[in-house]
Amino acid sequence: MSDLQSSPSTAGKASDEAPVVATAGANATSASASTGRSLLPESTLLRHLLALVVFAVLAVVVLEVTTPYQNSQLATLTYYAIAAGGLTVLTGMNGQISLGHGALMAAGAYTTALFLDADEPLPLVVILLASILVAIIIGALVGVAAARLHGPYLAGATLALAVGLPGLAIYFHDIFGGEQGMRVRAPQAPESFDSFIQLVSGSAASSTKWLAYVGTICLLLTYFFLANLVRSRIGRTWRAVRDQEVAAELAGINLGAWRVLAFVVSAAAAGLAGAVLALVVRLAAPSGFTLVLSLSLLTAIVLGGLGSLTGALIGSALLVFLPPFARDMGASFGLDQTEAAQVAPFVYGVVLVVVMIFVPAGLVGTIRLRWMTRKAKRAMAQAHADGASSRG
Amino acid sequence: MDYFVNVTITGLTQGMIYSAFALALVLIWRSTRIVNFAQGSMAAATTFIALALIQAGASYWVALIVALVSGFVLGAVIERVIIRPVEGGPELNAVIVTLGLFVAIQALIAIIFGSSFQSFPTPFGVRGFELGDTTIPLTPTNLYVIAAVLVTMALLVALFRFTRIGLAMRASAFSQEVARLLGVKVGGMLTLGWGLAAVVGSLSGLLIAGGTFVYPAYMDSLIVFGFVAAIIGGLDSPVGAIVGGLILGLALSYVSGYAPRGSALVTISALVILIGVLLVRPGGLFSSSTARRA
Numbered sequence: 136m137s138d139l140q141s142s143p144s145t146a147g148k149a150s151d152e153a154p155v156v157a158t159a160g161a162n163a164t165s166a167s168a169s170t171g172r173s174l175l176p177e178s179t180l181l182r183h184l185l186a187l188v189v190f191a192v193l194a195v196v197v198l199e200v201t202t203p204y205q206n207s208q209l210a211t212l213t214y215y216a217i218a219a220g221g222l223t224v225l226t227g228m229n230g231q232i233s234l235g236h237g238a239l240m241a242a243g244a245y246t247t248a249l250f251l252d253a254d255e256p257l258p259l260v261v262i263l264l265a266s267i268l269v270a271i272i273i274g275a276l277v278g279v280a281a282a283r284l285h286g287p288y289l290a291g292a293t294l295a296l297a298v299g300l301p302g303l304a305i306y307f308h309d310i311f312g313g314e315q316g317m318r319v320r321a322p323q324a325p326e327s328f329d330s331f332i333q334l335v336s337g338s339a340a341s342s343t344k345w346l347a348y349v350g351t352i353c354l355l356l357t358y359f360f361l362a363n364l365v366r367s368r369i370g371r372t373w374r375a376v377r378d379q380e381v382a383a384e385l386a387g388i389n390l391g392a393w394r395v396l397a398f399v400v401s402a403a404a405a406g407l408a409g410a411v412l413a414l415v416v417r418l419a420a421p422s423g424f425t426l427v428l429s430l431s432l433l434t435a436i437v438l439g440g441l442g443s444l445t446g447a448l449i450g451s452a453l454l455v456f457l458p459p460f461a462r463d464m465g466a467s468f469g470l471d472q473t474e475a476a477q478v479a480p481f482v483y484g485v486v487l488v489v490v491m492i493f494v495p496a497g498l499v500g501t502i503r504l505r506w507m508t509r510k511a512k513r514a515m516a517q518a519h520a521d522g523a524s525s526r527g
Numbered sequence: 528m529d530y531f532v533n534v535t536i537t538g539l540t541q542g543m544i545y546s547a548f549a550l551a552l553v554l555i556w557r558s559t560r561i562v563n564f565a566q567g568s569m570a571a572a573t574t575f576i577a578l579a580l581i582q583a584g585a586s587y588w589v590a591l592i593v594a595l596v597s598g599f600v601l602g603a604v605i606e607r608v609i610i611r612p613v614e615g616g617p618e619l620n621a622v623i624v625t626l627g628l629f630v631a632i633q634a635l636i637a638i639i640f641g642s643s644f645q646s647f648p649t650p651f652g653v654r655g656f657e658l659g660d661t662t663i664p665l666t667p668t669n670l671y672v673i674a675a676v677l678v679t680m681a682l683l684v685a686l687f688r689f690t691r692i693g694l695a696m697r698a699s700a701f702s703q704e705v706a707r708l709l710g711v712k713v714g715g716m717l718t719l720g721w722g723l724a725a726v727v728g729s730l731s732g733l734l735i736a737g738g739t740f741v742y743p744a745y746m747d748s749l750i751v752f753g754f755v756a757a758i759i760g761g762l763d764s765p766v767g768a769i770v771g772g773l774i775l776g777l778a779l780s781y782v783s784g785y786a787p788r789g790s791a792l793v794t795i796s797a798l799v800i801l802i803g804v805l806l807v808r809p810g811g812l813f814s815s816s817t818a819r820r821a
Contacts, residue, residue, distance in 0.1 A: 232622055280802045286618035287562035288762075288805070290626070291754040294564070295801050298751045299794035306791040426747060430630050437623055470638065477637040477743075484631025491624045492612045 158227050158377065158441045158500070179366045187359045194351045198344065199336045206347045207415070208455055213350030214240075214411040215451035217357050219435040220444055221404025224361055226433075227442020228370060229397035230377035231281060235293035236405045237429035238300035243270045243409025244419040245304065248317040251413075259322050263353065266410035267403045274402020275395065282394035297429045301421035316420020319413045321346060350411045357404055358444055364400065365444075373397055427480050434483040437490050440497025449498060457482060533664035534784035535777065540669045542776020543676040544731045548753030549760065549768035550680070551728035556762050558700045558720035559614055561621045565605070565628035566753070567746030569725055570732025572632055573598040574741055575640045577733060578647055587650045594733055595726050602725025603718045610721070611714075629750075637743040649737035672734050679730055680769065683723070696720055748794055752779070755801045759812055767812065775800065 175182050198206060218236055225231050243266035250262040257265075277296060281289050304311040311317060324345035332340035364370055375383040376393050384390055413419045435454050439446020458479040465475030494501050548566070555563045563569075577594035581587060609628065613621045651667035687693040698706040699716040707713050735749055756775045760767020775797065782796045783789040804812065 226619070230619065232619055234626070280806060284805060287556075287622055288758070290564065290622045291562060291751075291758065292798075292801055292805065295751045295755065295794070295798040298747055299798040302791050302794045306788060306795075426744075427630060430626055433623065433626060434630075465638075473642055474638050477634040477642065479634075480630050481634035481638065484627045484629065484634060487627025488609060488624050488631065491620050491627065492609070495620055 158230070158496075180363060183359055183362050183366075186362075187355055191355055194355065195335065198347055198351065203341060203343050206341075206343050210343070210347040210350045210411075210415045212451055212455045213347070213354040214408045214415060215432070215435065215454045216448050217350075217354050217411060218405050218408035219432050219439075219447035219451045220354075220358055220361050221401040221408070222432050223436040223439070223442055223444065223447040224365060224373075224404075225397050225401035226436060227440075228365055228377065229373040229394060230285075231394060231397060232286070232290050232433075233281070233293045233398070233401065234290055234426070234429045234433070235277060235296035235300075236401070236432050237424045237426065238296045239270045239274060239402050239405035240409030240412060240428070241301060241304070241419070241421075241424035242273050243267065243406035244413035244423070245311055245317065245409075246270075246406070247410040247413040248319045248419040249310075251320050251322065252317065256320075256322060259349070263407060263410050267406045270402045270406020270409065271399055274399050274405070278395040278398030278402070281398055282391040293429075294426070297424075297426050301424050304421050312420070314421060316418055316423070319417045319419060321414055321417055346415050350415060353407055353411055357407060358448075361400075361404070362444055365442075369396070427483075430487075431480070431483050434487050436497075438486055438497055440500030440503070443497070443499040443503075446497055446499035453486075529664065530784070534780050536664055536669055537784070538777035538780025539773065540672050540776070541735075541780060542756075542773040543673050544735045544772075545749070545752045545756045545776050546769040546772025547676045547679065547727055547731040547734070548749055549756035549772045550683070550765055551724040551731065552753055552757045553760070553762060553765055553768045554683075554720055554724040554727065556757070558696070558717050559606075559610065560618070561610065561614070561625065562754070562762075563721075563724070564622070564625040564750065565632060566724070566728045567732075567750035568629050568632035568636070569598065569601055569605070570728045570749075571741070571743060571746045572601065572636055573725075573729040574647070574732045574736050575636055575743075578645060578736075578741065579640070581648060587648060591733060595729055598725045598729030599722040602728075603722035605725075606718045606721035611717075614717070633743050640743070642743050644740040644742050647736040647739060647741045668738060672737070675730065675734060679727060683727070683765075686723075692716075692719070751794060752797055755797050755804075758801060759804050761812065771812070 176185065198209065201209065218240055222233060222236050225233055246266040246269045247262055250257060250265060256262065277293070280292060284292055304316070305313050308314075321342060324340060324342065328345055328348070329340050332338070332344065365373075372383070372388055372393055375386070375388060376390055380390060412423070416423065431454050435450030436447050437450070438453060439448070439450035458476075461478040461482055462475045465478035466472075470478070490497060496504055548570075551566055552562060555561060555566075573594040576597050577590035580590040580593055585593075605628065609624065610621070613624050649668050649671075651671050655662040655664050655666050657663075685693075687697060695706070695711045696716045696719065698709065698711050699713040700720070703713050706716075731749070731753070732746060736745070752775060753772075756772035757768050759771030759774060760769070778800060779793050779796060783793050786792055
C-alpha cells in the first residue's frame with residue numbers, strides 16, 4: 136500500500152514548489168530592499184515603533200469616539216486579533232496548521248479566571264503573564280508532538296486537542312466549575328486610568344472602556360512583538376523550514392526545534408487572547424471554546440491572507456462584525472433566534488472554501504502579489520529600455 | 528465480571544462504528560491524499576435526512592436507504608465541485624477546504640433542522656438477550672451494528688477485489704498517470720471513491736445515532752475518534768483502520784467504564800492515545816516502512 140506514494144500528485148507537493156501561493160501574505164518585501172525613496176526609517180525596529188505609536192493614538196481616538204457597545208465590540212475584536220495573529224504566524228510563516236488554538240485560549244482564560252478568583256488578586260499584568268506561561272507550557276507539549284507531523288496529521292491531532300481539552304474542565308469541575316464554567320471578576324481600573332480618560336474625553340471611565348483599553352494594549356504589544364519577530368532571523372528561518380525542508384536542514388537548521396518554537400510563540404499569543412477573552416466576556420466556560428472558535432480563527436487568517444498580521448486583523452474584524460449582520464439577515468429570511476445565530480458559522484465555512492479555491496493568497500496576499508508582479512514588470516520594462524538604448 | 532463483559536461489548540460495538548468511520552477516511556485518503564474533515568458533518572446531514580423521514584412516518588429501513596443514497600450523492604457532488612480544484616495542490620489548502628465544509632454543513636444542518644436534541648430511533652431493542660434467567664449484556668442493537676459494519680466491509684472488499692470498477696479504482700489510487708494512460712477515467716473513479724466513502728461515513732453516523740440523541744454537532748467526537756482510529760492504522764491501510772477502530776473502541780470503553788467520572792475523560796484519552804501512537808510510530812502502527820518526507 137505504500138506504492139500509492141509514487142503517484143505524482145500526492146502529498147509533499149507543498150515543499151516542492153516554493154513559495155506556495157497561499158502563503159504569499161507572509162512574504163513581505165522589507166522596505167529597505169525596495170526603491171529606497173521611502174520616507175520611513177531604515178531600521179525595522181524603528182519603523183515598527185513608529186507604527187506602534189501611530190496605532191496607539193489611533194486606538195485611543197477610536198475608543199473615545201465610539202459608543203460603549205462599540206467599545207465592547209472592539210474589545211472582542213482585540214482577543215480575536217491576538218489569537219489570529221499568533222495563528223497566522225504559525226500557519227503562514229511556518230506552514231503548521233492548528234485547530235487547537237481554541238483550547239489554548241481556554242487554558243489562558245481559565246488561568247485568568249482562577250487567579251482573579253483569589254481574595255487578594257495579583258496585579259493584572261502578572262495574571263496575564265501567568266496565562267501566557269500556562270499556554271506556553273501546553274503549547275510546548277503539543278508543539279513537540281506537532282513538530283513531527285504535517286498537513287492533515289497535524290490538523291487531526293490539534294482537532295483532537297480542541298475537542299478534548301474542554302472535557303478536562305468538566306472532569307475537574309470542583310476547580311473549573313464544570314459545564315457552567317467560572318465567573319470572572321473583572322479587575323478594577325487603576326486611578327491613573329480614570330484620570331487619563333478624564334483628561335482625554337472629559338467624562339468618567341466605565342469598566343467596559345477599561346477592558347477595551349486592556350485588550351487594545353495587549354493587541355498592540357503582541358503585534359509589535361510578532362511583526363519584529365517575523366522580520367528577524369527567526370522569521371526567515373521559519374519560512375525556510377516551511378518552504379524548503381531539505382535545503383533548510385542542509386543549511387544547519389534544526390527543523391523540529393524551530394517548529395516547536397513557532398508553536399510556542401503562537402500558543403503564547405493564544406494564551407494572552409484567552410486571558411483577554413475571560414476579562415471581556417467575564418466567563419470561562421467550555422461552551423466558549425468550541426471547535427467553531429478554532430475554525431473561525433482559521434477563517435480569519437485565511438480570509439486576510441495566511442502569514443499577514445494585517446490580514447489577521449482584517450479577518451478578526453469580520454469575526455466581530457459579521458455575526459450581528461448575519462443574524463439580522465437570517466432573521467429577515469424568517470429564521471428564529473437560534474437558527475439565525477448559525478448563519479455566521481455557515482458564512483465562515485463558505486468563506487474558507489471559496490477563498491481557498493479562488494484566491495488562496497487571501498486579501499492581503501493577493502494585493503501584495505499584484506503589487507509585486509507590477510513592480511517586477513516595470514523593472515523588466517525598464518531593463519529592456521536600458522538595454523535598447525545602450526545598444527542603439 | 529458481568530460488568531467487564533458489558534464494557535467490552537460496548538467497546539466492541541462502538542469500535543465497529545469507529546472502524547467504519549475510519550474506513551471512510553482511509554478510502555478518501557488513498558484515492559485523493561486528502562483527509563476529509565467534513566466526513567462527520569456529511570454523515571450528520573444524512574442522519575438528519577433519515578430522521579426527517581422517520582418523523583414523517585417512513586420506516587427505519589426506508590430512511591436508512593434514502594440516507595445512504597443521499598450520502599453517496601453528497602460525497603460525489605462535493606468531490607466533483609469543491610474538492611477537484613484543490614486536489615494535488617498544497618496539502619494545507621485541501622485541509623482548509625474540508626474544514627470549511629465541516630463548519631458550513633454543520634451550520635446548515637442547524638439552520639434547516641434546528642439545533643435542539645432529538646432522539647433517533649433504533650430498529651432493534653436495547654435490552655440484553657435472556658439465557659434462561661440470566662440476562663447477557665449483548666443486545667440486538669449491538670448485533671445489528673456489528674453485522675451492518677461487517678456486511679459493508681465485505682461488500683467493499685468484494686467491490687475492490689472482484690469487479691472491474693474496483694480494479695479501476697485501485698489503479699487510479701495507485702498511479703493516476705498510469706491509470707489514465709490505460710484508459711481509466713480517473714476523475715470518475717475519484718468521484719465514485721468519495722461517494723462510496725460518504726456512504727460508509729453516513730452508515731457510521733446512522734449507527735452511532737441509533738437509540739441516542741442527535742444534534743448538529745453530534746459527530747464532532749466521532750470525527751476525532753475516526754481520525755485517531757485511522758491514524759492508529761496508518762491512514763493508508765483499510766485493515767489498519769478496522770483494527771485501529773476496535774482498539775480505540777475498547778480502550779475508550781474501559782476508560783469510561785472504569786475511571787471515576789470517566790465519560791468526561793473519553794475525548795482527552797483519545798488525544799493521549801493519538802499523541803502516543805504518533806510519537807512512537809508517526810506513520811501509524813500498520814504503516815509499511817517508507818516514511819514520507821513532506
